[in-house]
Amino acid sequence: xxxxxxxxxxxxxxxxxxxxxxxxxxxxxxxxxxxxxxxxxxxxxxxxxxxxxxxxxxxxxxxxxxxxxxxxxxxxxxxxxxxxxxxxxxxxxxxxxxxxxxxxxxxxxxxxxxxxxxxxxxxxxxxxxxxxxxxxxxxxxxxxxxxxxxxxxxxxxxxxxxxxxxxxxxxxxxxxxxxxxxxxxxxxxxxxxxxxxxxxxxxxxxxxxxxxxxxxxxxxxxxxxxxxxxxxxxxxxxxxxxxxxxxxxxxxxxxxxxxxxxxxxxxxxxxxxxxxxxxxxxxxxxxxxxxxxxxxxxxxxxxxxxxxxxxxxxxxxxxxxxxxxxxxxxxxxxxxxxxxxxxxxxxxxxxxxxxxxxxxxxxxxxxxxxxxxxxxxxxxxxxxxxxxxxxxxxxxxxxxxxxxxxxxxxxxxxxxxxxxxxxxxxxxxxxxxxxxxxxxxxxxxxxxxxxxxxxxxxxxxxxxxxxxxxxxxxxxxxxxxxxxxxxxxxxxxxxxxxxxxxxxxxxxxxxxxxx
Numbered sequence: 466x467x468x469x470x471x472x473x474x475x476x477x478x479x480x481x482x483x484x485x486x487x488x489x490x491x492x493x494x495x496x497x498x499x500x501x502x503x504x505x506x507x508x509x510x511x512x513x514x515x516x517x518x519x520x521x522x523x524x525x526x527x528x529x530x531x532x533x534x535x536x537x538x539x540x541x542x543x544x545x546x547x548x549x550x551x552x553x554x555x556x557x558x559x560x561x562x563x564x565x566x567x568x569x570x571x572x573x574x575x576x577x578x579x580x581x582x583x584x585x586x587x588x589x590x591x592x593x594x595x596x597x598x599x600x601x602x603x604x605x606x607x608x609x610x611x612x613x614x615x616x617x618x619x620x621x622x623x624x625x626x627x628x629x630x631x632x633x634x635x636x637x638x639x640x641x642x643x644x645x646x647x648x649x650x651x652x653x654x655x656x657x658x659x660x661x662x663x664x665x666x667x668x669x670x671x672x673x674x675x676x677x678x679x680x681x682x683x684x685x686x687x688x689x690x691x692x693x694x695x696x697x698x699x700x701x702x703x704x705x706x707x708x709x710x711x712x713x714x715x716x717x718x719x720x721x722x723x724x725x726x727x728x729x730x731x732x733x734x735x736x737x738x739x740x741x742x743x744x745x746x747x748x749x750x751x752x753x754x755x756x757x758x759x760x761x762x763x764x765x766x767x768x769x770x771x772x773x774x775x776x777x778x779x780x781x782x783x784x785x786x787x788x789x790x791x792x793x794x795x796x797x798x799x800x801x802x803x804x805x806x807x808x809x810x811x812x813x814x815x816x817x818x819x820x821x822x823x824x825x826x827x828x829x830x831x832x833x834x835x836x837x838x839x840x841x842x843x844x845x846x847x848x849x850x851x852x853x854x855x856x857x858x859x860x861x862x863x864x865x866x867x868x869x870x871x872x873x874x875x876x877x878x879x880x881x882x883x884x885x886x887x888x889x890x891x892x893x894x895x896x897x898x899x900x901x902x903x904x905x906x907x908x909x910x911x912x913x914x915x916x917x918x919x920x921x922x923x924x925x926x927x928x929x930x931x932x933x934x935x936x937x938x939x940x941x942x943x944x945x946x947x948x949x950x951x952x953x954x955x956x957x958x959x960x961x962x963x964x965x966x967x968x969x970x971x972x973x974x975x976x977x978x979x980x
Contacts, residue, residue, distance in 0.1 A: 496798040502789060503782065503806025508726065508813070509873060510652050511779025513866055514928050515814045516821030516833040518775040520760060522768030524819045530769075531818075534776040535811040538783070540971040541940050542803045544947040545622065545786045547967045551950040552620045552628060554611040554965075560957050561628055611958045613965035619791045622784060623888065626942065629949040634942075639888050641937040642784055646881040648931025649778075650914035653870035653877070655922050656832055658696040663835050664863045667692045677838060678922055679830035694919060700871075701915050707875035708882075708907055729865030730813065732858060733833070736840060737820045744844040746825055759826025771925060774932025779814060780807060783939045799967065831924045837862035874911075882907030947972070 494502075519527040555561045620628075623642075627635035663677040676689035740746075745757035752759055782789075782803075790799060821833050825845070830836050839845045840862070842855030886894060886903045894902060921927065951972075954962030964972075 494792055495794055496802050499789065499793045499798075499802045500806050500809075503803060504809055506785050506789070507780060507782050507807065507810045509649070509779070510656050510866065510870060510924070511775060511928065512730070512814055512817060513656065513833045514775050514831060514924050515779060515818045516825070516829050517831045517925055518768070518772040519818035519822035520768075520826065520829045521765060522772035523762045523764035524760075524822055525763035526765065526769070527772045527818055527822075528815050530772050531776040531780070531811055531814055534773070535780055535807050537940060538780045539800075539804050539807050541783050541943040542786050542807075543800055543967060543969070543971065544943045545625075545783055546615070546790055546799055547965050547972060548625055548629070548943070548946045548950045549620050549787060549790070550613040550615055550965045550967055551954050551962075552625055553615070554613045554962070555953065555957060557612045558957060560953075611954065611962050613967070615790055615796055619787050621787055622942070622946075623884070625946055625950075629946055629953065630942075634945075638938070638942050639884065641934050641942070642884060643881065644934040645781070645784075645931055645938050646877055646884070647910075647914055647917075648927060648934065649877055650874060650881070650911065651917045651921075652924060652927045652931065653874045654697060654700055654914050654918035655924055655927055656866050657700045657870045658693050658918060659832060659922060659924070660835065660863055660867050661696040661699075662689060662693045663838055664860070665696075667695060670695075677830075677835060679832060679835055693922065697915060697918055700874075701911075703871055704874040704878070705908060705911055707871075708878040708911055709904060710875070725865055726869050729834075729862060729869075730817070732862055733837070734816060734820065736837070736858060736862070737824055740844050741820070741824050744846075746828060746845050747839075748844070748846050756823075758823045759828070760823050771929060774929040774936075775925075776814075776932075777935050777939060778928050778932035780810065781935045781939045782807070783943055796966075800969070832866065834862050834866050878907060878911050881910045885910060 522530070552561060623635055623639055626638040630638075659678045663675075663680075666674075670688045670692045674686070674688055675683045676685070676692055677683060678685060678689075678693070741757055742755040743757075745752035745754060746759055749759065790796075793799065793802065817833070821829055821836065825836055828836065836845065837859050839847050840855055840859040842852045842858075882903065886906050887897060891897070893899075917927075951963070956962075
């Protein structure tokens with residue numbers, strides 16, 4: 466977390482010998498920890514929608530497309546790193562004059578991994594920097610050479626959009642990121658309620674009824690509808706108080722739930738892989754094997770839209786780049802940290818997508834974990850008895866997404882609420898000091914996704930909507946920022962402003978146009 470002296474005397478100049486490897490002030494972490502954070506940031510409910518998207522588009526087309534999206538995501542993320550370094554150089558040269566925003570709570574909880582004070586996690590108002598031209602020109606080490614680096618000063622993306630794209634560009638970004646976050650919260654709510662409705666019978670309504678929303682063989686009746694709505698109410702009762710809490714009070718909950726998520730994924734991989742070589746899904750005699758593959762179609766062009774938006778939604782990390790980059794000790798490793806983390810999640814998506822789409826075939830559910838409702842131990846079948854150990858596996862896999870979305874909802878709600886709060890005019894928020902208004906906005910931001918999940922339940926549709934807004938957040942805006950920031954540096958510094966320590970082959974305008 467960036468820390469400033471009380472007298473606001475700030476030096477933005479880096480060590481000129483190696484601006485790329487400058488150690489960040491305050492808490493920091495190494496490249497391996499950063500790699501883990503990237504994976505944890507990216508993995509979410511998107512992986513549960515991936516098998517359905519793989520079936521709809523075919524496993525080969527889906528694999529190729531998600532690899533392509535992953536490459537574009539890595540490039541777009543490094544564009545934002547480069548834009549941040551250009552903003553720092555312009556700021557140090559007195560060409561930018563803007564407030565320094567506090568890191569959002571989610572970034573600060575990650576940046577303070579060893580020792581976290583409650584005072585550090587509470588929101589603070591925007592701190593206005595002194596005139597950047599005055600602070601740099603009077604600095605004894607000031608030089609006209611552009612100082613491209615990532616320091617303890619963190620430029621959030623909405624700030625970068627405001628500086629380089631103006632008020633309209635900033636507003637456009639904020640609308641897109643709010644829509645993306647609302648859609649993400651919406652998907653969390655739908656996954657929780659549909660999973661609970663399918664597996665947890667409710668007395669008087671679904672006690673003796675199959676209420677699997679994604680099973681076309683059973684009718685979705687009003688008893689199921691009421692059960693679904695009741696579980697949305699239960700979800701609200703759980704997550705709304707968590708969204709009002711400081712993340713300091715939740716840190717151990719988050720760590721435990723993160724560990725359970727990894728265990729759940731491992732169980733899904735191993736059980737479907739073993740079943741693939743033991744028996745066909747639902748003991749279908751038409752499927753020969755082993756391996757028993759219900760679907761062998763490599764490409765379905767009609768499913769391009771769903772796999773595209775699912776891939777964008779599932780790999781999106783660009784909006785979190787500033788908070789992840791600033792604390793990393795060795796900035797020389799930024800490219801490999803993001804490339805390694807996103808390559809890991811891409812691999813996890815492809816493995817689960819291929820396994821589930823080929824084994825379950827047309828029975829692949831939009832929430833993949835719901836296929837484990839019928840897990841009987843080395844086979845999946847709606848009929849037949851269930852061994853106690855297999856029943857335990859079934860319960861764990863079906864309910865582990867429920868645990869995941871309970872932990873994820875408050876994180877996203879806090880980030881969304883803070884984005885809206887700090888985007889309001891300062892006189893509305895008393896320069897960020899009106900904590901009551903901030904709490905009201907945070908709770909208010911949770912309401913639309915809860916209502917939306919009552920009206921639209923299908924995860925695939927929600928992901929398609931959210932993925933479209935995520936496309937602008939993840940690719941369009943970073944590309945435009947890269948182009949405008951480079952032009953600005955060329956105008957200010959001449960040819961010295963063409964490259965930064967983070968410039969590579971993908972910084973070329975051709976890649977910006979493709980992105």
